[in-house]
Amino acid sequence: MEFDSFIKDNFGISAEVWEYAIKIEREIEHNFKEIDRITEYNQFKVLAAMQKNKLSDTHFAATTGYGYNDLGRDILEQVYADVFHAEAGLVRPQLISGTHALTVALAGNLRPGDEILSPVGIPYDTLQGVIGIRKERGSLSEFGITYKQVDLLPDGGFDFDNIRKAINKNTKLVTIQRSKGYEWRDSLSVEKIGTLISFIKSINKNIICMVDNCYGEFVETIEPTDVGADLIVGSLIKNPGGGLAPIGGYIVGKEEFVENAAVRLTSPGLGKEVGATLGITPALFQGLFNAPQVVGGSVKGAVFLSRLFEGLGFKVLPSSMEKRADIVQSIQLKTAENVIAFCQGIQKGAPVDSYVKPEPWDMPGYDCPVIMAAGAFVQGSSIELSADAPVKPPYNVFFQGGLSWHHAKIGIVIGLQTMVDKGLLKI
Numbered sequence: 042m043e044f045d046s047f048i049k050d051n052f053g054i055s056a057e058v059w060e061y062a063i064k065i066e067r068e069i070e071h072n073f074k075e076i077d078r079i080t081e082y083n084q085f086k087v088l089a090a091m092q093k094n095k096l097s098d099t100h101f102a103a104t105t106g107y108g109y110n111d112l113g114r115d116i117l118e119q120v121y122a123d124v125f126h127a128e129a130g131l132v133r134p135q136l137i138s139g140t141h142a143l144t145v146a147l148a149g150n151l152r153p154g155d156e157i158l159s160p161v162g163i164p165y166d167t168l169q170g171v172i173g174i175r176k177e178r179g180s181l182s183e184f185g186i187t188y189k190q191v192d193l194l195p196d197g198g199f200d201f202d203n204i205r206k207a208i209n210k211n212t213k214l215v216t217i218q219r220s221k222g223y224e225w226r227d228s229l230s231v232e233k234i235g236t237l238i239s240f241i242k243s244i245n246k247n248i249i250c251m252v253d254n255c256y257g258e259f260v261e262t263i264e265p266t267d268v269g270a271d272l273i274v275g276s277l278i279k280n281p282g283g284g285l286a287p288i289g290g291y292i293v294g295k296e297e298f299v300e301n302a303a304v305r306l307t308s309p310g311l312g313k314e315v316g317a318t319l320g321i322t323p324a325l326f327q328g329l330f331n332a333p334q335v336v337g338g339s340v341k342g343a344v345f346l347s348r349l350f351e352g353l354g355f356k357v358l359p360s361s362m363e364k365r366a367d368i369v370q371s372i373q374l375k376t377a378e379n380v381i382a383f384c385q386g387i388q389k390g391a392p393v394d395s396y397v398k399p400e401p402w403d404m405p406g407y408d409c410p411v412i413m414a415a416g417a418f419v420q421g422s423s424i425e426l427s428a429d430a431p432v433k434p435p436y437n438v439f440f441q442g443g444l445s446w447h448h449a450k451i452g453i454v455i456g457l458q459t460m461v462d463k464g465l466l467k468i
């Protein structure tokens with residue numbers, strides 16, 4: 042894009058910052074070609090599933106009350122199952138978040154005396170409370186479900202010896218988190234997840250392999266269900282909702298395990314038969330249809346951010362050259378001032394609440410102040426442009442989302458400009 046007085050006057054972007062951004066954009070042209078190829082393939086996948094299930098506007102009708110005979114809901118679940126090459130799906134607005142969907146998948150498939158194993162280190166923050174790693178009212182540990190963990194090796198690889206040792210006769214379910222979450226570790230490629238699942242199944246083929254797929258959907262052309270996962274779980278206000286889903290979660294996989302989750306979400310004897318959709322089904326379909334494109338834009342933003350800060354001498358994860366496994370980009374910003382300025386800049390680039398200045402605050406459940414930049418149409422939606430950071434050394438910031446590549450770029454450039462304006466760095 043040409044730089045002109047409109048951009049300068051409205052957004053305060055300087056010619057130096059803009060030129061630097063353009064130079065970076067040129068350096069990653071070939072990454073963008075690869076991302077476009079993945080987007081196109083995933084667009085085929087979503088289209089095929091909708092056509093195969095004969096999606097029609099009669100499926101967009103709202104149901105209320107019990108929600109019996111909600112044809113749109115049933116088709117939506119089959120479309121999700123087909124997109125992920127799975128037997129069955131549970132895709133509901135009553136799954137209120139990713140954490141809730143994971144809770145339902147776990148609670149539905151585990152019984153007292155069963156053990157969960159995480160062979161990829163500590164799970165996402167909210168899951169720690171669900172499992173009972175962190176003491177929390179109503180956690181699975183209160184129901185006699187135990188937990189074991191094997192950390193990743195220092196080089197990011199799987200600790201196969203200790204995983205083998207950790208598996209015992211009570212091990213019922215293995216949980217594998219695809220995205221790094223707020224850890225400074227590599228996110229897991231689908232291929233790597235496949236290796237891990239094969240290893241676990243070679244020890245005991247009856248162990249349920251569940252993948253927390255949050256932030257991973259449509260980043261690659263295959264999904265964990267293509268490499269042996271029995272269940273995958275995610276949030277509709279992240280990748281697969283395409284920015285249009287106003288709420289929801291999904292669970293897809295083997296029919297038996299999805300059914301176990303369904304009777305936990307609703308009631309034994311009712312399962313998937315009930316659950317009104319209240320008119321949001323069209324948004325869930327349209328969001329899924331847009332998701333490959335939206336995810337592609339987010340991944341471009343992540344690569345751009347990575348290259349931009351690599352070029353300024355910061356540590357980034359992953360590097361701009363690495364293959365992506367999720368939409369999250371981490372940068373080590375070295376100082377609290379940098380973190381705050383970057384996040385405030387991201388907020389300035391939002392379509393909603395752009396005039397709000399985020400500040401670090403003591404959020405419950407965290408051991409340090411946290412700053413969050415989010416100006417989203419859907420509250421808390423992190424497929425929309427967003428950045429979060431625990432404000433403590435080494436000052437890592439986690440960036441994700443952007444409903445289009447262009448918006449991701451604009452937000453990132455404003456983030457950088459804010460740091461430059463505060464005299465924190467020079468281009």
Ligand SMILES: *Cc1c(COP(=O)(O)O)cnc(C)c1O
Binds near residue numbers: 139140276
């Ligand atoms: C976001 C996320 C979750 C939880 O999802 P919420 O919708 O925020 O409850 C779980 N695991 C991972 C890896 C996530 O990124």
